[in-house]
Amino acid sequence: MAVAARRIGAETSATRTLILEATEKLIREEGYAAVSSRRVAARAGLKPSLVHYYFPTTDDLLIEVSRRGAAESDRMIEEAFASDDPMRALWGFFIDSSRTAMALEFMAMANHRDALRAHMAAHSEAMRRRQVEILGHLLGDRRLAALDCPPEALSVILAGIGRAIVMEANLGVSDGHEAARAFVERWLDQIAPAQAVRADA
Incomplete structure (x- = not known):
C-alpha cells in the first residue's frame, strides 16, 4: 500500500x-x-x-531562512552592478555590516548541519560565478590583462577583505581597517575609474 x-x-x-x-x-x-x-x-x-x-524538519526551516537571505544578497549585488559606479557599489556590498549577525550564525550552523552547508556552498558558488561574469563585462579583457588579475581573483580579493573587516568589526577590532579601506578604494580608482566603467557597461 x-x-x-x-x-x-x-x-x-x-x-x-x-x-x-x-x-x-x-x-x-x-x-x-x-x-x-x-x-x-x-x-x-x-x-x-x-x-x-x-x-x-529544522533543516528545512533553516535552509529556507538561508535561501531568503541569499535572495536578498543576490538582489543587492544586482543593484550594485546596475548602479552608476558598479565597482564601488560592489565594494560597498562587501563591507555592509547590516547582514553580519545572520551571516556569522549561519556560518556556525553550517559547521554542524550538512544540508545547510551544501545549500550555502551552492549559493556561494553561483554568486561567485555571477560576479565573475559581470566583472569581466565591466572591466573588459584588455583592462583585466593589464591588471594581470582575472575576475575570479578580483571577486575573491574584494569579498575577502570586506568580510575580514566586517567580521573583525563585529568583535570590536578595528586596527588596520581604515588603511585597508583606503587601499582598496585607491586600487579601485586605478583599475576601474568610475567614468570608464560606465562607458564600458
Missing part, C-alpha cells in the same frame, strides 16, 4: 512567512542554538504543529 506524501504548506502562505520572520528574529537575538519548533512557534504566536506543517 502506497504511503501518502506529507503535505507541506504553500510557499505563498502568510503563516509560512510569519514563521520565517520569527526564525530570523530568534537567530539575530538569541543565536541559532535557540531555534526549535517550539521556540519559533512561541515567537510567531502559533502552535508548534503549524511550524512542522510548513517545515517538517
Whole structure:
C-alpha cells in the first residue's frame, strides 16, 4: 500500500512567512542554538504543529531562512552592478555590516548541519560565478590583462577583505581597517575609474 506524501504548506502562505520572520528574529537575538519548533512557534504566536506543517524538519526551516537571505544578497549585488559606479557599489556590498549577525550564525550552523552547508556552498558558488561574469563585462579583457588579475581573483580579493573587516568589526577590532579601506578604494580608482566603467557597461 502506497504511503501518502506529507503535505507541506504553500510557499505563498502568510503563516509560512510569519514563521520565517520569527526564525530570523530568534537567530539575530538569541543565536541559532535557540531555534526549535517550539521556540519559533512561541515567537510567531502559533502552535508548534503549524511550524512542522510548513517545515517538517529544522533543516528545512533553516535552509529556507538561508535561501531568503541569499535572495536578498543576490538582489543587492544586482543593484550594485546596475548602479552608476558598479565597482564601488560592489565594494560597498562587501563591507555592509547590516547582514553580519545572520551571516556569522549561519556560518556556525553550517559547521554542524550538512544540508545547510551544501545549500550555502551552492549559493556561494553561483554568486561567485555571477560576479565573475559581470566583472569581466565591466572591466573588459584588455583592462583585466593589464591588471594581470582575472575576475575570479578580483571577486575573491574584494569579498575577502570586506568580510575580514566586517567580521573583525563585529568583535570590536578595528586596527588596520581604515588603511585597508583606503587601499582598496585607491586600487579601485586605478583599475576601474568610475567614468570608464560606465562607458564600458
